[in-house]
Amino acid sequence: MAWFKTWFDTPYYHILYNDRDFAEAENFITLLINYLNIPENSKLIDLACGKGRHSVFLNKMGFRVLGLDLSQQSIHHNKKFENEALKFKVHDMRDEIYAQVSDQKADAVLNLFTSFGYFEDEKDDRKVFQSITHVLKDGGYFVLDFLNAKWVENTLVEEDHTTKGGINFTIKKKIEDQHVIKDISFDDDGENYHFFEKVKLHTLDEINHYAEEFGFERIKIFGDYVLNDFNLESSPRCISIFRKKKQV
Numbered sequence: 638m639a640w641f642k643t644w645f646d647t648p649y650y651h652i653l654y655n656d657r658d659f660a661e662a663e664n665f666i667t668l669l670i671n672y673l674n675i676p677e678n679s680k681l682i683d684l685a686c687g688k689g690r691h692s693v694f695l696n697k698m699g700f701r702v703l704g705l706d707l708s709q710q711s712i713h714h715n716k717k718f719e720n721e722a723l724k725f726k727v728h729d730m731r732d733e734i735y736a737q738v739s740d741q742k743a744d745a746v747l748n749l750f751t752s753f754g755y756f757e758d759e760k761d762d763r764k765v766f767q768s769i770t771h772v773l774k775d776g777g778y779f780v781l782d783f784l785n786a787k788w789v790e791n792t793l794v795e796e797d798h799t800t801k802g803g804i805n806f807t808i809k810k811k812i813e814d815q816h817v818i819k820d821i822s823f824d825d826d827g828e829n830y831h832f833f834e835k836v837k838l839h840t841l842d843e844i845n846h847y848a849e850e851f852g853f854e855r856i857k858i859f860g861d862y863v864l865n866d867f868n869l870e871s872s873p874r875c876i877s878i879f880r881k882k883k884q885v
């Protein structure tokens with residue numbers, strides 16, 4: 638089974654990343670929405686929403702939000718946040734999203750915190766872009782918050798150890814065949830566990846290529862969560878703001 642179907646669904650993934658910063662997520666969303674200038678009550682899709690930290694905050698800001706994720710555990714966890722204008726569903730981002738959308742198309746789709754680059758087959762990457770373009774209104778936004786491949790290469794730490802929730806994690810990282818591979822091992826309750834994450838280091842050009850193929854224009858690239866401009870050598874993030882071109 639593909640690594641991203643199992644690892645993200647385990648409690649250990651959430652234990653390892655339990656310090657994921659909600660405040661940072663909220664500050665980022667505030668700045669992002671301010672930049673996009675999307676009116677209240679717009680319809681937003683948080684594609685690969687995880688445990689809903691961005692979706693919940695967007696809903697508090699007055700948007701109608703649909704959070705989608707492949708992880709049944711995460712969606713189950715998020716159900717308690719639901720209201721009239723906030724829904725969560727299990728969904729594979731390679732499938733058409735409009736099947737999940739009852740009435741009108743979306744004003745923006747957000748794919749945040751490196752929730753792309755998981756697929757071995759380029760056809761799957763294309764399916765993601767295709768489903769997003771189908772579900773968006775003309776002129777709608779697609780925000781792809783991805784890693785900066787160059788920064789990952791420049792700052793890679795080969796081995797690291799961390800203790801979270803009483804578990805000692807060993808994390809080894811390497812770059813192989815245009816992928817960053819994170820090898821995660823630990824013991825819990827007398828059992829030895831071993832998982833990995835494998836993310837394709839898509840370059841800016843590759844992402845641009847997909848975007849153009851599916852009718853998007855890139856209007857901006859930010860380099861971090863406080864929305865500094867992107868710098869290829871030194872930016873930790875590569876946050877692309879795409880806009881769906883109007884059909885002629």
Ligand SMILES: C[S@@+](CC[C@H](N)C(=O)[O-])C[C@H]1O[C@@H](n2cnc3c(N)ncnc32)[C@H](O)[C@@H]1O
Pocket residue numbers: 641642645646684685686687688689690705706707708711728729730731748749750751752755
């Ligand atoms: C790095 S996490 C980011 C989660 C969330 N956006 C956040 O910032 O907290 C990646 C998420 O992608 C989800 N995911 C992985 N493969 C997916 C797929 N094929 N379709 C939808 N979601 C997927 C995982 O379950 C996980 O929640």
